[in-house]
Amino acid sequence: PDIRGREQILQVHMRKVPISGDVKADILARGTPGFSGADLANLVNEAALFAARRNKRQVDMQDFEDAKDKIFMGPERKSMVMREEERKNTAYHESGHAVVAKLLPKADPVHKVTIMPRGWALGLTWQLPEFDRISNYRDKMLEEISILFGGRIAEEVFMHQMSTGASNDFERATKLARDMVTRYGMSDALGTMVYANNDQDSMFGNMSSKTVSEATLQKVDAEIRRILDEQYKVARQLIESNRDKVEAMTQALLEWETIDAEQINDIMEGKPPRPPKPSASTSKPSEGGGPSGTAPAAQPQPAAKS
Numbered sequence: 001p002d003i004r005g006r007e008q009i010l011q012v013h014m015r016k017v018p019i020s021g022d023v024k025a026d027i028l029a030r031g032t033p034g035f036s037g038a039d040l041a042n043l044v045n046e047a048a049l050f051a052a053r054r055n056k057r058q059v060d061m062q063d064f065e066d067a068k069d070k071i072f073m074g075p076e077r078k079s080m081v082m083r084e085e086e087r088k089n090t091a092y093h094e095s096g097h098a099v100v101a102k103l104l105p106k107a108d109p110v111h112k113v114t115i116m117p118r119g120w121a122l123g124l125t126w127q128l129p130e131f132d133r134i135s136n137y138r139d140k141m142l143e144e145i146s147i148l149f150g151g152r153i154a155e156e157v158f159m160h161q162m163s164t165g166a167s168n169d170f171e172r173a174t175k176l177a178r179d180m181v182t183r184y185g186m187s188d189a190l191g192t193m194v195y196a197n198n199d200q201d202s203m204f205g206n207m208s209s210k211t212v213s214e215a216t217l218q219k220v221d222a223e224i225r226r227i228l229d230e231q232y233k234v235a236r237q238l239i240e241s242n243r244d245k246v247e248a249m250t251q252a253l254l255e256w257e258t259i260d261a262e263q264i265n266d267i268m269e270g271k272p273p274r275p276p277k278p279s280a281s282t283s284k285p286s287e288g289g290g291p292s293g294t295a296p297a298a299q300p301q302p303a304a305k306s
Contacts, residue, residue, distance in 0.1 A: 001037065003029050003131070009037050013044040017051075020060035028064055031111075033129050043067050062277070069112070072126065087254065089159050090115045090123040093166070095249040096154025096239055097125040097147055102268050103238050104143040113249070114258040122165060125151075138186045141176055145231040146238075148173040153236045154246055177227040187223050195220055248273070 001009060007029035014025065032040065044059075046067035051059040094113050101107045111128035127147075152166035178196075185192035195212055212220075239246060248267045252259050256276050263273040 001035075003033075006032055006035060006040060009040045010044065013041050017044060017048045018058045020058040022061045023059065023064060024061070027061075028068075030131075031068065031128055033131070033133070039071065043071060046070055069126075086122070087115060088250070089155060089161070089163055090165065091250040091253040092154045092158045092246065093151040093163070094123040094125050095246045095253065096150035096152075096235075098150075098249060098264060099154075099242055099246050099268075100150035100235050100238050101125065101127055101147045102264065103242065104146060106137075106140045107143050107147060110261060110264050112258065112260050113253060113264065115253050116257045138180065138184075141180055141186070142227070142231055145173045145176050145228065146235040148176075149232045149235040150239060153232070153239050157236075157239055157243070158246065158250070173228060173231075174224070177224045180227065181220055181223050187227075189223050189226075190216075190219060244270075 007025045010025045010028055014023070028043070032043065035043070043064065044067075047059050047063040050063040050066050054063075056063070094115060098110050098113045101110050108127040108129045110125065112126045113124070114126075115123040117123070148169040151169055152162065155161060155163060155166070180186040181190060182196040183194060185194070195216070245267055249259070249264070252263060252267065252273045258276075259267075259273065260276075263276075266273040
């Protein structure tokens, strides 16, 4: 469903639970691009479960935000113990992603950054589109590659080391560059020609030499490398020119573990980040029982992870 459809679906499911006055279905609809009807029903159910665990009489916006985080990024693994050095490395890694994303003009807004382990990731940088996206564009795809490189670059610049946390970032960046060259005709050097079959994941897996010559394959490989190297340089220049912002964001993450868009904006403007909002767990207990049940979380789709 589009944004209007998601809003209407949410309103239907919200009738089943007591909703606080601060909950806005239109805001939730804008923040859930790509959600199906079942995902939206799951969102309302998870929010109700959060409210019940906190002994609240009504489901408020904070419960919906926490439910959305769980569905997008997976449940928090609070029992996982991380060494201080690993926490610090993860904080720099995620700060690198976030700072590069904030400085690039066409990147999606950074919604939240966390070093709380969730699902299978040690940390996450979550970018949230402002509207439903139908097509992707060359400039934006190049910026996405730079953002994916931001984590490793921050590790190199501030921790003077490399970790395996960037492996998925590199995999996604390489796939983006390869698709730009071989599928979407976004390379000036190789022109508007498709160099990969639609039914294969690997460009070189099932490609016949009769279709594309060995010399052309070498040009394709060189063009992919050129795109990756150029975007790596863009990300490194942004991080080295904004070391103070990366340091400030890292300190905020080490102190609070999770920072939201308002705190990120404070840091990027050179202001001290505002403290986190009071925890919803301090709400007064309700007299009666709350909603109960279970709702399976969807697979997380992070923008970038450690």
